[in-house]
Amino acid sequence: MSLSRSAHPSKPNEPLIIKAPLGRKVFSGGQLAVLAQAAGPEGRIESTPQQYLLVTPQPGRREEVAAALRAAGLLVYDSGPTVRPLRVCSMCQGPVVEGLPAAESLNAAVAGRAVPRALKVAYSGCPNGCAEPLIHDIGVIKEGDRFAVYVGGRGSGQEPLAARRLALVDEGELSDFVGRLVDLYAAEAQGAERFPAFVDRLGLERLRTA
Numbered sequence: 001m002s003l004s005r006s007a008h009p010s011k012p013n014e015p016l017i018i019k020a021p022l023g024r025k026v027f028s029g030g031q032l033a034v035l036a037q038a039a040g041p042e043g044r045i046e047s048t049p050q051q052y053l054l055v056t057p058q059p060g061r062r063e064e065v066a067a068a069l070r071a072a073g074l075l076v077y078d079s080g081p082t083v084r085p086l087r088v089c090s091m092c093q094g095p096v097v098e099g100l101p102a103a104e105s106l107n108a109a110v111a112g113r114a115v116p117r118a119l120k121v122a123y124s125g126c127p128n129g130c131a132e133p134l135i136h137d138i139g140v141i142k143e144g145d146r147f148a149v150y151v152g153g154r155g156s157g158q159e160p161l162a163a164r165r166l167a168l169v170d171e172g173e174l175s176d177f178v179g180r181l182v183d184l185y186a187a188e189a190q191g192a193e194r195f196p197a198f199v200d201r202l203g204l205e206r207l208r209t210a
């Protein structure tokens with residue numbers, strides 16, 4: 001299995017993105033042991049606000065380390081210009097009520113895909129929005145049995161910008177709908193255009209018909 005679906009694979013010395021399976025907050029002792037071995041005694045393991053770890057493998061061990069981390073039950077991605085794994089809320093009402101299977105399908109469909117610039121996606125199981133979907137490039141909020149998709153949010157860097165509501169879709173449509181947005185961004189972004197600027201340039205109507 002290749003490390004990512006990126007057309008711009010990470011350089012050998014770039015960190016790997018490591019994430020516990022969606023909906024889990026706990027690493028087992030065995031997983032931590034594999035992580036420690038991956039980094040080596042002088043290595044660094046950095047936690048991020050996006051709910052994943054950055055681990056720089058020892059030189060020459062990138063693929064071996066990625067395979068070991070996957071075998072330990074962790075999700076592994078390149079840290080190049082890709083769709084980042086989903087940030088999810090803590091699903092306080094339970095994973096079924098809050099749509100964990102939909103979030104897992106969406107993550108499997110888009111995380112690691114090559115894009116012009118790293119793209120962040122957040123998922124919240126209710127409109128409380130604890131995963132901050134409205135300040136992410138793409139945000140999903142479960143509303144009853146359906147899923148609202150928001151685009152173009154920005155929480156840092158330049159002036160903060162609230163994402164705009166793009167569509168309300170069924171669970172069966174969610175992964176394909178977001179996947180088409182990612183495809184459109186990959187195909188039509190100008191250089192390393194940021195996703196919010198891409199949304200502004202194309203407009204919501206064009207995105208709805210992606």
Ligand code: SF4
Nearest residue numbers: 089091092125126130
């Ligand atoms: S977004 Fe809703 S379901 Fe998710 S943790 Fe917050 S309150 Fe709970």
